[in-house]
Amino acid sequence: MFHGGSRVSSLWRCPIIPLVNLPHRLLINFNISSVSRAKGLDSLDEECDEFLPWLERKAGAKIFSVLSIGKSAYGRSLFASEIIRAGDCILKVPYSVQIAPDNLLPKIKAVLSDKVGTIAKLAIILLVEQQMGQDSEWAPYINCLPQHGDIHSTIFWSEYELNMIRQSSVYQETINHKDKIEKEYAVIVPALEQFPEIFEGATLKDFMRAYFLVTSRAWESTKGLSLIPFTDFMNHDGVSNSIVQFDEDKELSEVFADCNYSPGEEVLITYGKIPNATLLLDFGFTLAYNIHDQVHIQLNIPYHDTLRQMKLELLQQHPMPKMKDAIGFNCEDTFTIKEVRCPRGKGKGLPQSLRAFARILSCTSPEELSDLAMEAAQNDGRLARRPLKDSRREFQAHQMLLSHINHLIQEYDAAVELLDPANFPSMCKTFSIRRQMAHDLLTGELRVLKSASAWLKNYCAGLESTSHYQ
Ligand SMILES: C[S@@+](CC[C@H](N)C(=O)[O-])C[C@H]1O[C@@H](n2cnc3c(N)ncnc32)[C@H](O)[C@@H]1O
Numbered sequence: 001m002f003h004g005g006s007r008v009s010s011l012w013r014c015p016i017i018p019l020v021n022l023p024h025r026l027l028i029n030f031n032i033s034s035v036s037r038a039k040g041l042d043s044l045d046e047e048c049d050e051f052l053p054w055l056e057r058k059a060g061a062k063i064f065s066v067l068s069i070g071k072s073a074y075g076r077s078l079f080a081s082e083i084i085r086a087g088d089c090i091l092k093v094p095y096s097v098q099i100a101p102d103n104l105l106p107k108i109k110a111v112l113s114d115k116v117g118t119i120a121k122l123a124i125i126l127l128v129e130q131q132m133g134q135d136s137e138w139a140p141y142i143n144c145l146p147q148h149g150d151i152h153s154t155i156f157w158s159e160y161e162l163n164m165i166r167q168s169s170v171y172q173e174t175i176n177h178k179d180k181i182e183k184e185y186a187v188i189v190p191a192l193e194q195f196p197e198i199f200e201g202a203t204l205k206d207f208m209r210a211y212f213l214v215t216s217r218a219w220e221s222t223k224g225l226s227l228i229p230f231t232d233f234m235n236h237d238g239v240s241n242s243i244v245q246f247d248e249d250k251e252l253s254e255v256f257a258d259c260n261y262s263p264g265e266e267v268l269i270t271y272g273k274i275p276n277a278t279l280l281l282d283f284g285f286t287l288a289y290n291i292h293d294q295v296h297i298q299l300n301i302p303y304h305d306t307l308r309q310m311k312l313e314l315l316q317q318h319p320m321p322k323m324k325d326a327i328g329f330n331c332e333d334t335f336t337i338k339e340v341r342c343p344r345g346k347g348k349g350l351p352q353s354l355r356a357f358a359r360i361l362s363c364t365s366p367e368e369l370s371d372l373a374m375e376a377a378q379n380d381g382r383l384a385r386r387p388l389k390d391s392r393r394e395f396q397a398h399q400m401l402l403s404h405i406n407h408l409i410q411e412y413d414a415a416v417e418l419l420d421p422a423n424f425p426s427m428c429k430t431f432s433i434r435r436q437m438a439h440d441l442l443t444g445e446l447r448v449l450k451s452a453s454a455w456l457k458n459y460c461a462g463l464e465s466t467s468h469y470q
Pocket of ligand 1: 075
């Protein structure tokens with residue numbers, strides 16, 4: 001039985017790549033070719049010459065692969081070692097050489113609290129193996145993992161660097177994520193202290209690196225979360241359709257090509273439909289143009305709204321069904337918007353939940369709210385899902401959203417302008433990389449906001465032209 005694996009995501013918000021098993025086989029679609037395919041092999045990674053032979057000895061079997069390890073602009077990567085055709089299996093890695101929570105030493109497992117999650121457990125395994133140095137049975141793999149200086153996840157950014165992305169929700173998510181890791185570390189420290197011979201000298205910073213290595217390199221499958229040596233040398237392409245799959249019967253994970261490759265070409269897979277915000281936090285990189293970018297919009301019922309209490313009660317009486325684009329429905333809510341690709345105001349447009357919230361916010365009389373409650377009862381129970389009967393009010397609701405989004409656009413514009421390289425005459429390499437990532441992130445989110453603004457302008461213009469209230 002096959003399963004598509006998914007990547008771990010640390011974000012609290014509506015997860016893009018949930019930490020759950022996928023109960024169906026994810027089929028690869030072979031039509032779309034990779035944008036980054038032109039990239040060739042910079043150089044073979046001589047340090048890794050012994051890697052596959054070592055993995056094969058460890059597995060006690062031949063590791064099937066038509067790939068060789070090389071260096072790319074994005075660290076280690078895998079390259080075609082022969083002609084590959086779309087649909088070909090390009091590698092198979094048995095479960096026996098994957099690192100899963102079961103690899104945790106029983107004596108450490110025995111003293112760990114139940115509160116310690118799977119990511120932290122894998123991070124502890126990496127710490128143990130790292131501390132063992134060349135004595136580790138995983139040394140050839142552990143030696144290949146990125147060091148601190150090569151990691152750019154925002155959890156390692158300075159306050160000054162983080163300020164570059166204050167407009168984005170990643171700013172707060174980074175703070176929350178760091179806080180979570182610190183709390184997990186506090187929970188495991190008493191256990192680690194019982195084994196000074198293993199963990200002596202290990203610090204929070206080391207744990208954070210190990211934690212990052214797990215979030216950026218582990219796959220979730222029906223057998224749980226695991227690090228898959230060799231497979232995890234593959235870099236991400238936002239438009240590839242190649243994923244890591246799991247064959248439970250044969251107990252191996254495998255990857256199929258989604259397009260043709262010539263020998264020497266870099267072979268890429270997709271880590272999922274991941275926006276730059278998540279790539280930055282969990283993987284420490286961004287794409288210059290990411291079609292999956294999204295923005296979180298927060299709206300609230302102002303305290304000075306004389307109908308606040310009634311609106312709150314109404315929202316509580318009509319809890320939102322679980323939905324993709326809203327976290328809940330409360331006095332303050334966060335909505336996720338993606339790039340709107342139908343600027344004429346038709347088609348899918350903005351999330352319905354966001355527009356519904358705006359309609360409720362714009363009501364100015366108890367009668368209007370009662371009408372919404374009645375309409376919900378007569379239909380599917382959801383509040384304000386249809387255009388308001390009073391087109392003036394419908395216009396105002398969407399104008400309010402438009403002005404909120406336009407305000408965000410101004411803030412993002414100013415932040416992007418500040419990132420101009422001219423403002424940083426002397427940049428060290430690390431800062432220069434992170435400045436570019438901040439730029440990719442903010443310009444992507446700005447593109448999403450501008451598409452929402454264009455959609456709202458068109459929708460309002462349509463209301464104006466068909467109404468008699470001007
Ligand atoms: C699963 S590992 C891939 C192998 C990695 N390049 C290495 O050196 O071991 C994921 C990491 O590779 C890098 N990476 C993957 N795809 C990338 C891309 N499209 N652009 C930049 N960096 C990328 C990031 O550092 C990410 O955290």
